[in-house]
Amino acid sequence: MEKRWVISQEAPAKVVEQLAEQLKVSTTLTSILCQRGICTYEEAKHFFRPSLQDLHDPFLMKDMDRAVNRLNEALHRNEKILVYGDYDVDGTTSVALMYGFLRNYTSNIDFYIPDRYKEGYGVSSQGIEWAAENNFTLIISLDCGIKSADKVALASSLGIDFVICDHHLPDDDVPQAVAVLDPKRVDCPYPYKELSGCGVGFKLLQAFCFQNDIDQAEVYKLLDLLVVSIAADIVPITGENRIMAYFGLEHLNGPQQMRPGLDALKDLADLKGEMDITSIVFGFAPRINAAGRMGDAKNSVRMLLAQTKEEAHKMAGIINESNKERRSQDTSITKEALQMIQEDDFLKTSNSTVLYNENWHKGVIGIVASRCIEHYYRPTIILTHSNGKASGSARSVHGFNVHSAIESCSDLLEQFGGHMYAAGLTLPVENVQAFRERFEKVVANTITAEQKIPQIEIDAPIQLKQITRNFYNIIRQMEPFGPGNMRPVFMSEGVYDTGSMRIVGDTHLKLRLTQDNYHTIDAIGFGLGEYYHDIKDGVPFDVCYTIEENIYRGVITLQLRIKDIRLK
Incomplete structure (x- = not known):
């Protein structure tokens, strides 16, 4: 292809040469640093010598004081606390981080991961009702909740308070929770906006430690989970994320014993040598994700929380079997999808790919969309049958906003969401053909010749x-x-x-x-x-x-x- x-684009020569002289390195290297926003000696010093002291004060995040006060109140009153997270890597590491830390301070705590297929993404009514039936009075949601104003209102009506830790873009209707921690809130002054969901949870625990005179070293022990979330959720490795990723990798590769669950996963993934972001993305992430795609995401949390080698290997084995099934489904569905394109004269030359097969496994269709783009470089949507509807995942190519293109077809859809390069959508099965034609027309009218060529x-x-x-x-x-x-x-x-x-x-x-x-x-x-x-x-x-x-x-x-x- x-x-x-x-x-x-080259940085200004004067800046590049001055930095090269200060650092005693070649202008080629300082040019690369300047392209990444590192143009002064002081910026270079912080970049090359990351320090946990450079992490921002967590109380700069809007509602942080309210979140910590409500958590302290719940612990003081021995209330039942439910840690609620999404089923992907960011969500499950977030739950393991929060639950694993707080269980040192209360036994009145549990965690909840929604079923991907029965409950869908985010906070569910079923989860709220389960919390009410089991007498929980505080829910801490991680990597979800910012778009759940109706679910938070339902919880409030049932006597349950919410503290939301999320990193997705909020709607205009911010949930009426006790505290909403999200650096992407327009009214949030927090200096770094690109934290993972797990990162927001980490900042809450940092603030909790500050307020309760607990040594920050206790929360730094959780950086191994945090670097897994940072790597897997593809957030920018800049600013605070880079600092936390740096020390998280140091934790994984250091002389201290690795967390049993991650150690077991490393064995199963046959990862040799030092861990880096790439080995997390390709070794850890698919296996942790597979639990939610093919089975029960709670197994990922149980593995991450395992305290013995035996328990860790047992849970990692279950997850690895889920991953084997995921790979099998991924391979066979990708083969079918590519064959559908090859046998269709229209699809072979179109500007987009939209495929539907009612028998495809919903857990891998996003992966299949990405695989198709490797062969046919264009915006791609893979749809399958789910709960009486056509449900799908979209992936895009460099520079093309697939979410915007889907939005142009919104009258044919029941719901959709996502961002520039990835989105999800649901529509009536009878609308699939009309959607395929409309989507192709929108893409053909907006995609540029350059966007059709991998960069x-x-x-x-x-x-x-x-x-x-x-x-x-x-x-x-x-x-x-x-x-x-x-x-x-x-x-x-x-x-x-x-x-x-x-x-x-x-x-x-x-x-x-x-x-x-x-x-x-x-x-x-x-x-x-x-x-x-x-x-x-x-x-x-x-x-x-x-x-x-x-x-x-x-x-x-x-x-x-x-x-x-x-x-x-």
């Missing part, structure tokens, strides 16, 4: 001879990488293979590259075997890549991980 290379963002063009161990070590210090602070991507022009190129694993390229026949470096291009015949025999080409370490028989060397090849 053709890809579009986009080189990041690779390149931080800087460099010469291969610039890639030294010192250069790489500075890049390593920019970790943890993720949205807002991605691993730097470089481009080098006119490179060629020294004659050692070969195909490995059927589809991958293994090369040794040079530009000047003097400086050489190993490279691997996963899935790029199709270029073998075009670039053999020393034919020059351009390449974009990230830099990584390769360990082979105990020897550590630098290598390029090629993202794309451009023929001359």
Whole structure:
């Protein structure tokens, strides 16, 4: 598939050169820092040397004082407290964080995760009624609740107070809860707006510790859960998130024993070496998510809270089986979806993909939408039958607002929600064909030619001879990488293979590259075997890549991980 290379705009030369002189590093590296908003020595110092002391005062968040006061009151009166969370990774880590901490101060506490299929996303009437039947008087909701004004009102009518910890955009109708903690509230002065749901819960516990003279070290023990939520929920790894992710990874990789549940998950995922954001995203997150997709999300919380190795491995095993089922469903449904496109002349050339099959598993349709985009790069919606309706997940391509496109078809829908790149929707089955046609028309009229081509963002063009161990070590210090602070991507022009190129694993390229026949470096291009015949025999080409370490028989060397090849 053709890809579009986009080189990041260079920062002002004077700023770049001044910072390079202060840091004693190359202007290439300081240019990358400036592109990320790090343009002064002081900003660089905070970036390269994260400190928990730089976390913001939690009481800067609107309603924090009310939230802590209500929690203290509940603990003092020995009220029954229910910790309520969503069924995804952010929700389940949030529940494990809050419940696991507060159970040290009360035994009158329980947690609740809604059933994905029976109750749907967010706070449910069923959950409120269960809380009332079991005499709970305070609910702390995490990663949900900001759009649940009607459910909060129902709880209030049943004598239940709410403290909401959420990070999603609020509606105009903010719930009438005792406290609504959400940095995205327009009236919230909290300086950092991009916390995960678990992050908001963490700030509540920070404030609780401050107010009750509890050592902050107690809440810092929860950073391992918090970094899992930050990585899995794809929030920006900037500002406070970067600090908390940095120390969360330090916790996971430190000398102290890893939380039994995460340790068991690491074993099952066969993760070797140090944990980073990528290993959490691809190793931990799918397995934790699978519990809610295919079974009971409470199993994820039980695993995260497990206090013994035996209990942790038992729960991790159950979750891993759910993940195996998820992968099986994912693979078979993706195959069916791609076949539907290939066999339909209209779909093969359209600007969007909308597919419906009543037998597809609802738990994996969002994943399938993403898989389809890997083959047909365009806004995609996968629908299946659920509770008498067509229910689906939408995914988008770079720069295209799929939520807005769906909104243009709202008269055909019963409900929808989401954001620019991902959304969910429900509509009558009989409206599917009309929706498909309308959605295609909206996309065709609004998508640009550039948005139809996958984009690779390149931080800087460099010469291969610039890639030294010192250069790489500075890049390593920019970790943890993720949205807002991605691993730097470089481009080098006119490179060629020294004659050692070969195909490995059927589809991958293994090369040794040079530009000047003097400086050489190993490279691997996963899935790029199709270029073998075009670039053999020393034919020059351009390449974009990230830099990584390769360990082979105990020897550590630098290598390029090629993202794309451009023929001359």
